[in-house]
Amino acid sequence: MNVTVIGAGYVGLVTGVGLASVGHQVNCVDIDADRVAMIQRGEVPFYERDLPEMLQKVLSEGRFSATTDVESAILRSAITFIAVGTPTINGQQDLSAIKTATHTIGRILQQSDQYHTIVVKSTVLPKTSREVVYPILLEYLSKGQFGVCMNPEFLREGTAVNDFMQPDRIVIGGSDKRCVQMLTELYAPFQARIWYGSLEEVELVKYTSNALLATLISFSNEIGALCEATPNTDVRNVMQMLHMDQRLTPLIDNHYVSPEILTYLQSSFGYGGSCLPKDARALRAYGQSLDIPMHMMESVIQVNDERPNVMIRLAEHHLGDLRDKIITVLGLAFKNGTDDTRESPSLAVIDRLLVKGALVRGYDPRVKAIDYPEVSLFDTSENAIVGSDAVMICVNHYEFVRIKWSELAPKMRNPLLIDGRRLVLDVDKPMSANLTYVQIGKMPSQADD
Numbered sequence: 406m407n408v409t410v411i412g413a414g415y416v417g418l419v420t421g422v423g424l425a426s427v428g429h430q431v432n433c434v435d436i437d438a439d440r441v442a443m444i445q446r447g448e449v450p451f452y453e454r455d456l457p458e459m460l461q462k463v464l465s466e467g468r469f470s471a472t473t474d475v476e477s478a479i480l481r482s483a484i485t486f487i488a489v490g491t492p493t494i495n496g497q498q499d500l501s502a503i504k505t506a507t508h509t510i511g512r513i514l515q516q517s518d519q520y521h522t523i524v525v526k527s528t529v530l531p532k533t534s535r536e537v538v539y540p541i542l543l544e545y546l547s548k549g550q551f552g553v554c555m556n557p558e559f560l561r562e563g564t565a566v567n568d569f570m571q572p573d574r575i576v577i578g579g580s581d582k583r584c585v586q587m588l589t590e591l592y593a594p595f596q597a598r599i600w601y602g603s604l605e606e607v608e609l610v611k612y613t614s615n616a617l618l619a620t621l622i623s624f625s626n627e628i629g630a631l632c633e634a635t636p637n638t639d640v641r642n643v644m645q646m647l648h649m650d651q652r653l654t655p656l657i658d659n660h661y662v663s664p665e666i667l668t669y670l671q672s673s674f675g676y677g678g679s680c681l682p683k684d685a686r687a688l689r690a691y692g693q694s695l696d697i698p699m700h701m702m703e704s705v706i707q708v709n710d711e712r713p714n715v716m717i718r719l720a721e722h723h724l725g726d727l728r729d730k731i732i733t734v735l736g737l738a739f740k741n742g743t744d745d746t747r748e749s750p751s752l753a754v755i756d757r758l759l760v761k762g763a764l765v766r767g768y769d770p771r772v773k774a775i776d777y778p779e780v781s782l783f784d785t786s787e788n789a790i791v792g793s794d795a796v797m798i799c800v801n802h803y804e805f806v807r808i809k810w811s812e813l814a815p816k817m818r819n820p821l822l823i824d825g826r827r828l829v830l831d832v833d834k835p836m837s838a839n840l841t842y843v844q845i846g847k848m849p850s851q852a853d854d
């Protein structure tokens with residue numbers, strides 16, 4: 406099928422390249438000419454494992470192209486995806502990019518007499534597809550000329566290509582049977598369960614999925630905070646015993662199966678990224694707009710906003726006043742496997758350190774710039790660590806597991822390591838390197854045991 410994807414951002418590019426790789430003809434449209442030129446050269450504007458190779462393959466096979474020419478792209482297609490951003494501004498979802506894209510599609514399709522399916526891929530609140538997108542198209546087109554589908558993505562940064570190619574689910578809502586049928590055919594090459602719902606149900610499940618993940622993390626973090634204040638407890642142990650419940654870890658064919666969801670039942674110092682925080686807030690605001698109090702989301706967000714404080718508390722417990730203390734933050738991205746720093750919990754820690762007057766250093770294997778002129782960025786973890794009063798591990802990069810603490814600890818001004826990710830440091834046990842090693846999820850006084 407011939408497909409247009411509007412928006413060559415994270416979701417749009419993965420979707421376009423993924424669809425091209427199973428044989429569809431895809432044009433990915435973006436207004437940013439530099440970005441388009443870059444993609445046309447086979448370069449991906451952000452870090453995502455496996456995507457550059459896949460992009461280069463579909464480009465060379467002639468099944469994918471990036472363009473700024475939205476008109477000829479849409480007129481050649483039967484299906485157009487809208488994959489533009491939906492940021493939250495002053496607590497409200499900003500639909501201006503979606504509206505602009507929809508007006509453009511409507512205007513262009515006036516030149517066509519073919520039925521066209523418009524698919525909303527962007528994350529939008531319930532009622533947006535039916536009450537915003539559909540009526541805009543009706544300003545230009547007649548009823549039987551088009552259909553609107555809602556089809557959210559469930560990609561995780563770092564594993565997005567695999568998530569797209571082997572989806573756990575494809576969910577589709579549509580304004581009529583014909584557009585739903587076309588989208589079903591488009592996804593036929595994927596071995597995935599397809600679930601159908603109303604436009605509003607499909608819009609809602611996207612938020613519901615991310616809200617559940619955020620809830621599990623905040624729940625685990627609240628238990629983590631309890632352990633940090635309760636002698637003889639370690640949240641890791643508590644959670645491990647929780648995971649053994651057969652409803653969480655079932656015994657199948659004599660093997661215990663640990664579902665991936667359990668990774669969200671580990672204590673951390675907060676969730677981040679471009680999705681979980683934004684979606685939790687948007688769901689809360691949506692509920693409140695309907696006069697539903699949203700107590701759960703309120704608490705989930707509150708726990709998350711407070712959680713980065715644990716890193717500061719641990720540093721103060723060992724160093725006292727943090728003013729003029731050199732603190733090195735290892736890991737700046739919002740998680741492993743990405744260079745994305747949007748709403749990164751590491752930056753939340755840095756904000757708090759700066760307020761306390763600390764001198765902050767940063768290092769991340771993938772992040773080479775952040776919008777913090779006060780933070781000195783280093784090119785290696787070793788260079789960042791030497792001379793520090795404390796090191797904070799904020800992302801579970803494998804590289805940090807391999808740091809040679811026996812060599813580096815003596816070169817620190819004060820050998821303190823605060824592990825915010827509970828990395829298993831078994832390569833070079835920090836304890837044997839005269840290093841004070843503290844971890845979140847335990848009482849600070851017993852943390853070095």
Ligand code: UGA
Nearest residue numbers: 558559560561562668669671673675676677678680739740
């Ligand atoms: C998330 C969802 O996992 C995807 O299913 C969804 O499609 C995507 O948002 C989206 O809406 O586009 P992603 O933002 O890539 O994907 O991140 P996750 O891997 O879910 O991690 C989110 C945050 O939670 C990270 O900061 C991570 O470090 C943190 N986290 C995760 C924890 O703090 N503790 C955990 O146990 C697990």
